Amino acid sequence: MLFKLTKICANYGPYHLARLEYAYNKFKAKEWEVFGLELARYEEEYPWQIQVTKSQCKIISVINDCTLEKAKFIRLLYKLISLLNQTSPDAVAISGYARPSMLSAWLWCLWYRKPAILLSETTEDDEPRSWWKEKIKSWLVKRYQAALVGGQPHKRYLIKLGMPADAIFLGYDVVGNHVFHPERIKSLPSPLNKPFFLAINRFITKKNLPFLLSAYAAYRQVLGDKAWDLVLCGDGELRLQLEAKIVAHQLQDYIHLPGFLQQEQLLPYFAHANCFIHTSIQEQWGLVVNEAMAAGLPVLVSKRCGCFEDLVIEGVNGFGFDPTDIEQLTALMLKMSSEEVNLKVMGKASLEHIQNFSPAYFSDGLMQAINYAITH
Template structure:
């Protein structure tokens, strides 16, 4: 098949959507399909070493500098017809998603879309004068879904949410985003204990993600402060960057924890995987995750998880043998108690670690996910 994937997000911007697109592209190409990406151009200085990627002019989003707003104006549009696309797959309802919808109608190509993001929780990035209401955002999501020939939801929880917005249940298929488990079997090259002078007997807590308010990293810092009162041989590494970084660094200074809480900044994917494998525990308190790829990645590395069980994360950790501890609500004492319980109970820790690896391998490998997506494509093309 010739597959066109349209997205307003892709590398070098680091997030779950970028990772998912790259994994799908690589796996589909392994199976002999031709995958063409249509994404924003991030910088004149950034050169891609990747075939079949069409870049569109883009401007920085004024209120979130990492984000780009693609301008669907490019001579590459005239090349699209020659690609003989069999299917179009958009990753969001914005400028590239609008272009995907337009092309699907003009060229009479079936159009699939994946609902990656809980846009309702990101309205705060817009100033009040142009900020849509919650109902307007929900209506926008519903209308986008109805224009698609099929909607892919990463979890049942998200599917139920879309149905509550008015999207027909039969219009949505649940396919979790997969993980390339083989990448977690490679030898470690980035030694984080050496990099940050962490002693052999010190435990490492890890967070990976964008430093935005919806990720609740300030809550995790408060939890770490509680843990530190009882356990001194412990470090908290925060990988990622974003608008909240300065505020978070100030909280760390107020707690006098600069030696124990490390801001590692954004890191290449290879280094992030190495960090997962060396951490003792992954902690996460975001309430906006459609799936929580970082949860799956941590478990693929055999690192147990303590996380807030909301939205997509609930669908992962609600399983008995998932390899993680789910906290029902944002409660600092509950989080601190469970983190310490796992770290101090070697038998429990080893059980969670083993379960985590098996859970991801059996349920969330990229091979399984891609086969399910391709089945959606084939069913639409046979109609």
Template sequence: MEKENFKIVFLYTELAGYTLSCLNHLSITGAEIMVFRYPVNKEAPFQFKENSKINFFDRKNLTQPEIIKMISEFKAQIIVCSGWIDKEYVKICRHFKKLNVKTVLCLDNQWRFSVKQLLAVMASPFLIKPGFKFAWVPGKSQRKFVSKLGIKKENIFEGFYCADTVSWTLMFDKFSSSKENKFPRKFIYIGRYYEFKGLEELWKAFSDFSAEFPDWELWCLGTGDLVPAEHPKIKHFGFVQPADLEKFVGETGVFVLPSRFEPWGVVVHEMVAAGFPLILSNEVGARETFLQEGENGFVFEKENVQQLTGIFRKMALKTDKELLQMGTKSNELSQKITLSSWVETISKMINV
């Protein structure tokens, strides 16, 4: 891996496990990294192993002038900011953009022509665009939004969200032989337990499907305010730390994400890297990159229980060989965005 000597600052709200994997990979290049972040989300209480090569700071304990002073002393070359929820983050970027420091806006919102988005477009020349030279988004569906905010097309990059492709591909390699011997008749959902995740439709569709295919199970991992459905073939495991997911990867076969709203969904990238066939709603943004209809999975219309039930049947009627081929295709598609390409994008922005 080519050594870098640049200094980079990340202004984050939530810090997820996959983000830390990207930062760790970046640190290997020799880059100096400073991260400001908020406390861990109680809905997804990830336990992080922090890297001594990365300097982490609690955003809530610092004022805007203090952060500006720290970044100035650090002599950052590029600042990456997650959205504009934290208005002081945006002001910090505006301050440093005037000093010719590269500033990057990151967001995962798909362009939906909503009132809120139209207001953001109208306000952008005064509040958003002055703070940022670049935009870094997950995929094509977000590119349109940042373009409307006034970011030049040549300064918009994709691939901002990236799974730990190395670790998940290792799981694919590890469990390939056991799944060849006997493909697990188990669907798996990983995510929070909220209405917008489409779990009520998932549970209803699986219940209808299960009456015809009783040898299949549905395993659900996550926590939230929805009451878990009671069904002899639906198992609930609560929140599972990323380090403990390997067991579930080895024992399940097909990944399903039925969200009513899902701007991207890094979990999709993780599961394709692990070699899972996919069932995704049409609201899952990551489908545009990681799902090829009929090749490694199927898309259904959000909230359409009948359609989802039909796709469950379609998967259940496939042979083990066909399901394995779909999983292999998933793993191939996962390489569209990798830890290395994530680091390369930062290097491109610095060198523009």
């Protein structure tokens, strides 16, 4: 008898697709049918341009005539439940519990006694916690049959909330590493004809970008014309504030803002950057760090990023820093652009380490979570 699994997320982007397609092919050998459900085909927060119809795995959009942000909740809920009834999956992997629509999917599982697998990248300290919310969350988490999480901090948090350790599996936060492999992208033309640091973010408060600009200004003040440039890809509500700060520091010729770029448009920047920086003050994981490492880049990563513990090997493939300490990041930027470290060796270490965090790792973890859920 065919076992049917659906994975629900808000909107399928490039890395969601890489995970789902690998799982589809792996599970097919076990005679499991895997398909994706997304709340909406379009999302303002992440304006990816992905043609899911080209995927070998079936992906169903609950809403496809407006963005997720503009969808009316009652309509979204009705269509989601209708699709779950029509497709009747034997198990459902649900992305988080913050959205009411994801809780609705969990309630559907509860009603029809289908295993619900929680997909989580939440850590204990990625935002302020209140005791009463934690109580509710603990009650909820205990009613999922299993979980697939990003890494060790995420597993520790679910254990603290009351989920059994043996019900929690690793591998949720991965990207399609092969897309970024240096051998694939090294021949792309360089967007700059000089060395540069690379950062890729939405321009929102938690990404801590004014801090990055201050650290870069201090770095440039020390090295002058010998300093590397900074490329800051992305867009968002803080763009005007960041542009004003760049002008105030007179750094217009050295800091480049190419805007929001689709995955393929980012590849030349990954191919030719000298070092990647991620400065978030709060970050559940930080998949862009995976991408940078898959491109063979050394990384400087805020210790408040959920990926830091699992992805950064201090002094081997990069360094961590306190995202409130400008002097510390400035010193690391000086270190990376000096001859004090071997960037090539560090980049190779990044590339080797990130192979442990691949779509295969996701598929293995998901299969373990499902097997646990249906046998307990």
